[in-house]
Amino acid sequence: MLPSEVAVDSRVREGHAGHEILREAKEWNANLIVVGTNGLGFFNRALPYSTPLFVLRHSSRTTMVVP
Numbered sequence: 001m002l003p004s005e006v007a008v009d010s011r012v013r014e015g016h017a018g019h020e021i022l023r024e025a026k027e028w029n030a031n032l033i034v035v036g037t038n039g040l041g042f043f044n045r046a047l048p049y050s051t052p053l054f055v056l057r058h059s060s061r062t063t064m065v066v067p
Contacts, residue, residue: 018054025061033063 013020025033035052052065 017051021055037067
């Protein structure tokens with residue numbers, strides 16, 4: 001059963017997106033990180049400077065990448 005109210009928190013961070021995602025996850029003690037891709041295909045998502053790939057490679061937390 002889902003709660004009738006959901007808390008939402010919005011933050012704006014500056015810096016390398018992957019580093020900031022990992023820093024925020026650590027501060028929250030998150031169990032799961034979910035990152036999205038831009039849907040440009042496998043090869044563009046697999047580029048070494050891709051934020052989702054960076055998070056997957058450097059996170060010690062469960063990470064889900066969705067298109």
